Amino acid sequence: MQRRNFLKKSGLTTVGILSASSLTSCKPDNKAIPATQTVNRPTVICTWNFSNASAKAWEVLKVGGNALDAVEKGVMVEENDVNNQTVGVGGRPDRDGKVTLDACIMDKDGNCGAVLAMQNIANPIAVARKVMEKTPHVMLAGKGAEQFALEEGFKKTDLLTEKSKQEWLEWKKTSNYETPINIENHDTIGMLALDKNGNFAGACTTSGMAYKMAGRVGDSPIIGAGLFVDNEIGAATATGVGEEVVRTVGSFLIVELMRQGKSPQEACEEGVQRILEKNKGRKDFQIGFIAMNKAGETGSYCIHPGFTYRKYNDGGHDNVPSQSFYS
Numbered sequence: 001m002q003r004r005n006f007l008k009k010s011g012l013t014t015v016g017i018l019s020a021s022s023l024t025s026c027k028p029d030n031k032a033i034p035a036t037q038t039v040n041r042p043t044v045i046c047t048w049n050f051s052n053a054s055a056k057a058w059e060v061l062k063v064g065g066n067a068l069d070a071v072e073k074g075v076m077v078e079e080n081d082v083n084n085q086t087v088g089v090g091g092r093p094d095r096d097g098k099v100t101l102d103a104c105i106m107d108k109d110g111n112c113g114a115v116l117a118m119q120n121i122a123n124p125i126a127v128a129r130k131v132m133e134k135t136p137h138v139m140l141a142g143k144g145a146e147q148f149a150l151e152e153g154f155k156k157t158d159l160l161t162e163k164s165k166q167e168w169l170e171w172k173k174t175s176n177y178e179t180p181i182n183i184e185n186h187d188t189i190g191m192l193a194l195d196k197n198g199n200f201a202g203a204c205t206t207s208g209m210a211y212k213m214a215g216r217v218g219d220s221p222i223i224g225a226g227l228f229v230d231n232e233i234g235a236a237t238a239t240g241v242g243e244e245v246v247r248t249v250g251s252f253l254i255v256e257l258m259r260q261g262k263s264p265q266e267a268c269e270e271g272v273q274r275i276l277e278k279n280k281g282r283k284d285f286q287i288g289f290i291a292m293n294k295a296g297e298t299g300s301y302c303i304h305p306g307f308t309y310r311k312y313n314d315g316g317h318d319n320v321p322s323q324s325f326y327s
C-alpha cells in the first residue's frame, strides 16, 4: 500500500519532498544507495493502464526471474491483444492499409535490439530480442526484419483485424489521404523492470501512429528515444508523438537527468517541459515518459498541450506498480 500511495501522491506539488531521499542514489559520484534508503525491487512499471502486462512481468520477477524476460513477456500481452489498436496484432495500419510494427529491447549490459516497420509478425519485441542476441546488429528494418523473423521460426500472421480495417476504410473516405497528428495516439506499451538482483531491462513496442505515411518510423524502436536503460542509473521509456521524442532523444535525456541527481519524477517532468519549450503554442500533440531509478523509485508524466496537465495514477495492484496516464 505504501507503494501505491507513493505513486498516487507523486504529482507535481510533492516532487520536492519525494526527490530528497533519492538524490544521493543517483549522483555519479555517489552511486551507492544509502543503507537507510528502501530499495523497491523487484519492480515493474509500464505506460498507460496495462495491468495485465505488468502482472505478466511480475509473474517472472516474483519468482526471481530476470528483468529482460519480464519485460519481453510483459509487453507481449499487449502485442497479442487484438483490442489494443496501437500494438501488435490489431494495430491500426498506415494510410495504405498496412500494419507495420516497431519495437526495441535493452538489457542491463547495454545490449539492445530493434525492429522497424516490420510487417506480418505478431511479436516484434521477441524478434527485437533475437536481433540483440543472435545478430551483430542493433536494428533490422522492413523486409529484412521480416525475413529474419521467419528464419528464426516466427509465423507469418495477418496483423490487420477486421475492426482496424473498417476504421481505416472509414478514415479514407474523409481524410484526403492526409496523415493526422493523432492527439489521442496512445496505447503504445513501454515497460521498465528492476529485478531482484538490481538489474534493469526495458522494452517498447507499437504499431506507431495510425494512418502514418508508408515507411514512417517513430521513437519506439529507437534506443535513446523511445527507450533507454543504464544499469548504473535507471531506465526510461516514452509514449506519444514519436517525432518529438526523437528530436530530444527523450528517454536518454530522462536517464541523464537522473544521473545528474533528479528523481525519476523530476526527470520525467523536465523531459516533457523541454519538448514543450520547443513547441510553444502547439496544441496537437501528446507526450509522456515513465522512469525508474536504481532504488526502484518511479516517476511518470504526460502532457497534452491542448488541455491541462495530466497527472497519472497507479493502474496496478499492490505488488505490481503499473503507471497509467489518463485523459
Ligand code: SD4
Binding pocket: 086, 185, 186, 187, 188, 189, 206, 207, 208, 209, 217, 218, 219, 220, 238, 239, 240, 241, 242, 243
Ligand atoms: C510513435 N510513440 O510511433 C509512438 C506512438 C505512441 O502511444 O506512443 N503511442 O510515435
